[in-house]
Amino acid sequence: MKKLKKIYDKETPSANDLVEYKANLDKLAPIATEEGDKIYYNFYKVSTPGIEMAILGPTANPSQLIKLFNPKSIEELAIAYNATLEYEKKVGKKVYTDEIVKDINSLKPILVNVAVNLGEAKKFKEAGDVLYSVYQLDKKDQDKLYYAASYAVNGLDYDKALSYYYELKQINYSGEGTIYWATNKASGKEETFNTKNERDIFVKTGTHEKPRDEKAESKKGEIYKNIALILVDKGKIDEAKAAVSEARKENPNDNSLILTEADLYLKLNDMATFTKLVNEALANDPNNKVLYFNLGVTSADANKLEEAEKHYKKAIEIDPNYFDALLNLSELKLRNDVPLVDAMNKLGTSEKDNKRYEILKAEREKNFKSVLPYLEKAVELQSDNESAKKTLLSVYNALEMTDKYKALKSKI
Missing domain, CATH: 3.30.1490 (Dna Ligase; domain 1)
Incomplete structure (x- = not known):
């Protein structure tokens, strides 16, 4: 243990130091039978990646860090660090307590970057595991638990996501x-x-x-919403209703929670309760453009397209420069093009079919023209938004607006 401590304390360990460090760990493993010896064996063991990182120096790249600090090693690090802190507090003797606190502060940004890189590589479950371990290292940093839950959802790991959301609920996290x-x-x-x-x-x-x-802003509404959605996905409808109802009792005028409950009943196709809750939210804040926008998203997700269009238009009425509502309304209305194209493709070449083709073609043109002012306004507001520009290009092309198509194309 003295040899391990000597190498651990070095600011710039060498490759030979690492070989000796690992050899001494192997020697210590079978003879560390007392509680303190086990605690410090595990502490030195999980510190191995830190020594390897010190050898690599500041030139260590993300792939090397992910190899050293993978989800399993980070989880083990959190467990061993916390065990060491608890043991030293129990025996009343600080050996590594101050060092651990210092290490946590210096390691956290590195571990968060590991999680971000895993997320960018679409390894969402692993990213969530890393952030949960970071939260275990520093429970004051509750945001990491929230983002761990989000990654778990993206990784379709609903059991973990649910446990993280329940923990967020237990600690009364709002993110505000x-x-x-x-x-x-x-x-x-x-x-x-x-x-x-x-x-x-x-x-x-x-x-x-x-x-x-x-x-x-407060994330409580989103947390309860995700709890409810996961429970619905698991077929636990009554539990989902109870979760949202409990949240509403604590925060009866929180519009995000009202919308969460409304979304739940929309998914259950209980339109009477959904409408009641929507009206309750609107009564609380009748000129909230974000509220109308969220209602539009909720309705669109449930394929209630007329409801969604009504809400998006109301949001735009409140704020004519509301980019997200303009773009979403445009994309919503363009959904109407799919059945029209399908119907046209099924037609034959008879006189009757040709007449029907012209009618459908006119309907398509009418729909595209109705979309045009919303899309043009969106591109005017955010000229660097590629999604908006590409959608507008497709509309210009469909309407054979060649000059406008060429002008916009030259800017992409």
Whole structure:
């Protein structure tokens, strides 16, 4: 253990040190039978990736870090660190407590980057596992538990997602407050910090730059919504209703929770309850464009297209420059083109079919023209949005608006 501690304490260990470190771990494993010996054996064992990272130095790339700090090793690190902290608190003797706290602060940004890289590689389950372990390392950083749940949902790991959401509910997490951002100079990526003071320390030390603050809205509605959706997916309808009902009792005027309950009843095809809840939300905030937009999304997801169009148009009425509503309404109306094209493709060449073809063609043209002002306004508002521009191009092409098509095409 003295040999392990000596190597562990080195700021710049060598490759030979690593070989000796691992050899001593192997020797310690069978003889570490007392509680303290087991605790410190596990502590030294999970510290191995940190020593390997120190050998690699600042040139370590994301793939090397993912290899060193994989979901399993990070989970083991969290377990061993917490066990060491608890043991030293119990015996009243600090050996590595201060070092662990320091290590957690320095390792967290690295581990978060590992999770982000896994997420970018579509390895959502693994990314969620990493962030959950980061939360285990620092339970004050509750945002990491929230994002772990989100990754679990994206990875279709609903059992884990549900357990994470229940834990968020238990700790009464809302996510409301201020998010403190700064850009990591080494990676070029933005990272979040628990407090302004913590962020400012990193900026002052020179490892981070471009600090900015962002207001975070409450995520309680989303959390309860996802709990309900997962329970519905599992066929636990009564539990889903109970979860949302409980949330509503605590926050009766929270529109996000009203919408969550409305969404649940929409999925259950209980239109009477859905309509009642929608009207309740609108009564609370009749000029909330985001509320109407969310109602549009909810209705569109449930294939209630007329309802969705009505809500998107109301959002645009409140704010004519509401880009998301303009784009969503355009894409919603373009869904009407699919059945028209299908019907045209099924027609033959008889006189009757030719007449029917012309009628359908006119309907298509009418639909495209109805979409045009919304799409053009959206592109005017966000000229760099590729999705909006490509959709507008397809409409120009369908309407044979050659000049406008060429002009827009030249900007892509």
